[in-house]
Amino acid sequence: MSSQADHGGHRERMRKRFKESGNFKGFSEHEILEMLLFYIVPRKNTNDIAHELIKKFGSLNSVLNASVEELSSVKDMGESSANSLLFFRELINYCSTVTDSRIDIRNISAALSFVNNCFRNEKQEKFKVICIDSGFHIKSVTDISAGGARFTPVDFRELTKAVLNSGTDIVILAHNHPDSPNTPSQEDVTLTREVMRYMRCLGVTVLDHYITGNNGTISMRNCGLIHDMEC
Incomplete structure (x- = not known):
């Protein structure tokens, strides 16, 4: 007993x-x-x-x-x-x-919170593409590539497949810094512009690139690091 x-x-x-x-x-x-x-x-x-x-x-x-x-x-x-x-x-x-289709990415706070949760407890760096429908709601989230704790290359073939399969023409990029702050590096800026140029050739608009670090998630566009005319 x-x-x-x-x-x-x-x-x-x-x-x-x-x-x-x-x-x-x-x-x-x-x-x-x-x-x-x-x-x-x-x-x-x-x-x-x-x-x-x-x-x-x-x-x-x-x-x-x-x-x-x-x-x-x-x-x-x-x-x-x-x-x-x-x-x-x-x-x-x-x-x-599963994707919460109710999230309107025009609500930046909700979008950043969603992306932050996507990378929760992630130990390696990953690159994702978030496909957006015509009503600016999240349609799908796809892992494109994964690397080590500090770097992941972007697999353009997987990126193309994910975007074309979704049928969207609007996307948001996202990746994480597992053990460091969300401060964008110059490599992050260069890669973002490279992907934006590539996506434009497919008729797809890249709205933003979110980076999640150990201090939360930021929008590169809000930080003034994405300028459409430069891409």
Whole structure:
């Protein structure tokens, strides 16, 4: 009886800790997984299960990307619990790719917030193209290329494919500086103008280039770094 009480008390302490912080800052990966398992395995010690899963697969991300068969092989998981983890994984994947079509990019604050969320927790530099419909709402967001922590080249073939597949003639460029401020470099300015010239040949207008850093997201146009007549 006392062990069940201790178990319940531990869960409540974990929930209280999360509630007070409002995020997972300060939590280890096995603690995050342990809390997720609260809702999947209600009557077992999820701390032990989380440790076993991390030990077997190496990281939280690897756990969430493991197959149902692989997850089921871990003690106290089983097929039902493995399928529940699969559900959470697919929910996360869906939320990371779905576009909120209600966002009007003419509302610069909402657009910057949207882009900032697109790069949340990203550890490597990525370049994205945001396709805009005729009503100035976000139509799609596509990863074009990825690089290291400080640089990513632009794959013009993937850029062309994404834009043509969307059927749009208006786009916004976006990339991130994972471990540094959002201050545009001269390379960023040069690349932006190069892409704008290239897109113009396709009949596509580049409205802006957003850069997300560890201090938020900025608009290069608002910073005075994009001038249409120069491109």
